Amino acid sequence: MAILDETLTRQVGSRARGNGVQALECPPPARQPFPHGGRPKRGRGALKRDPRHYQIALLAALLAYGLIRLDFEISGAQAAAMVGAALLTQYLCTRIWNLPAFDPRSALISGLSLCLLLRTNSLLLAVAAAAVTIASKFVLRVGGKHIFNPTNVGIVAMMLLTDRVWVSPGQWGNVAFFAFLMACLGGLVVNRAARSDVTYAFIACYMALVFGRSVWLGEPPTIPIHRLENGALLLFTFFMISDPRTTPDSRAGRILFAFLVACGAWYVQFRLFRTNGLLWSLAVFSSTVPAIDWLLPGARYAWSRPGTGRLTSGEGAYETAGRDGDRARGARVVWPNAPRLLRFLRSQG
Amino acid sequence: MLVRQDDKTVLTMANDFKGDPKEFAIVVPVPTVLEKDQIHVGDKALLDHLDAYSAPRLVEYFDGNPCVRTRDDVLRLPSASAAIGGLASGGGRAKSLGVTIEAQYTVGEYDILILSALQSNGLETWLRENEYRIPAGASSVLGSYIRQNMKFFVAKVNLKEQAKLGFSMLRPIQVAYESPKFMLPIRLGMVNADGPQELFVFALTRKGRVETTNYRTVKLPTGMDVPVYVKDKFGDFYKAMFAQQVKKENMSTVFTEYAWDMGWCDPCAAEPLSSEELRKLGVFWLDDTPQPPAAQGRPFPIRPRPQDVYVTRLHVRYDNPHFPEDLVFQETADRGNFQGRYVLRHEWKGDETCDAASEYRRSLPQRREREAQTLASLTGWDINEIRKQSGAGPAPAPQPPLKWWQRIWRDYGLF
Structure with missing residues (x-):
């Protein structure tokens, strides 16, 4: 589940610095x-x-x-x-x-x-x-x-x-699936799509993998639909992987992260034939988040108010801002020839 | 029946085929090519024993004289030994196209082939040509197993061998294999199936209870008091109760009927299986476990004996719309004990008089009504019919509660 610690958000500005190199500006210390x-x-x-x-x-x-x-x-x-x-x-x-x-x-x-x-x-x-x-x-x-x-x-x-x-991934059954789905979507609305990009990216990748496998095997569509109509998957998608405190800081990083977790979960479930692929995969790929943040830096997130995911400057950044020195070290060459795309991908929410 | 530890699985397939043995054939997708010594013909009696041991049961209590405080005695327990439904997955007949016979054996009374195929149509045709009765439209299901690189275990009865061996009943087939897949293919059996199918899965494991990961697994309602007349129609009761629970759960769950640390039971519907029986059923890790001596003078041990086997009995009624994919299992660490048991409380018929006896008699109509209501809700039977049969009239008007001062002295006979 998302552990939505702490409060405010601070945008880390990104600017081009010479030779088209994207780097991060170190935010002022909190x-x-x-x-x-x-x-x-x-x-x-x-x-x-x-x-x-x-x-x-x-x-x-x-x-x-x-x-x-x-x-x-x-x-x-x-x-x-x-x-x-x-x-x-x-x-x-x-x-x-x-x-x-x-x-x-x-x-x-x-x-x-x-x-x-x-x-x-x-x-x-x-x-x-x-x-x-x-x-x-x-x-x-x-x-x-x-x-x-x-x-x-x-x-x-x-x-x-x-x-x-x-x-017990089967404990939810699929009788109340749609009510559950509505509640989860309600959560997105309440959060105003704060960092929900990771949720969308994950579910899109995972659905593509599950449906893709079924199409390749020639299974009827009822099978992948049944696999996706699962309360455990909803809980994971809407509350666990979307945890803004543990997902990468940049949008590109989050999409990459979601893709990796989806592939890992699929691999554990459909290639290794083990249960709880979602949990194992998230644990494994969470350890890559510092590396993803290093490669694709972005603004550190924290909940302030229902989430615009946008920056609320001026109130100070808590939780992480005191460590923003680390962020400065995290400023690296990212994408030499695509400054506009990068600016989009780094943007929040 | 599934015996599993780590990735090693022993699958025992029994079915209730009642026709001409000539007509019998099974086609089961298996994860690997099986050697001859991985296939064995088992003993149906062992499965029957396991079935009887784990079946839902009745427990009878006899109310004591309320004037004398004693403990209730547990008495007899007829069990609903439901027939073991198998993994019957259709038969076949047809011709070959891209079908490889990986292996061919005669084991016991069965002729067995291990097939692999490139195309589902080819396999379906081949099976048809070789007189394996396979339902029309099976190729779409076969195709997905072929793509997963699964092999097909197909068996027919060898009538000559059967006559030689002298068995009239078809014995269960056992196969042992190693694969991370812990599943039961049920889709083939649903092609053109006439109505819902019934399946019992007995899982013998080391760590704990087995459940399905892609369907909800729920426990049957248990421990309810039901009218005593159920004793004479326990089979009907069990069938109606199961049907009612399936309906209640919208036919989308798997039911746990029994989950128990093997080696003891309380109460036992049948004697627990011995180590030798368990080994024959495929419990391979019992090989070197020394067997403690059974308790003498007691038909069924009530104290735990170290047996290192946990038994789970699952019961599922399924059809294609509600169970689109194969059953996938996991072994949990749950070692809690569960049994489907229903309690009959025989009323005390004595004629002694005391305050407790009067109160006991006063409480009976309400109790009968409660039991009737429970039975109606469990089985969906008509409440009035139940009342008639169990002697429970409509609930009497509730007695006015005793005043507090009446309660003070009633136990001393002073009031």
């Missing part, structure tokens, strides 16, 4: 960095408009629906323990990293996401998964942003480290 989830002070209006609220409401509703109607293999007690552990870890990390304020929202999103995805017989492992998920945000960081989507890394780490957890 006055007040709030790394790792600290919450800048904002007005009540900003709080109301924070798209994370929609996300929390939607995830909670999905969990309630899953528990009541879809017989998810998770008890209410285990769900409460996971969410509680996520919040507690966020609180402890806030204290350890000396952040000015405890912001429960991102942790709540991660906790709810884990409840929707991770299954285990062991309460201890459920709690451990929540702790790993949240701690990963604070520990696994490069250039001021966490590398992995926390829920993704929490699940993948638990699957690698123990053989006592699992993910």
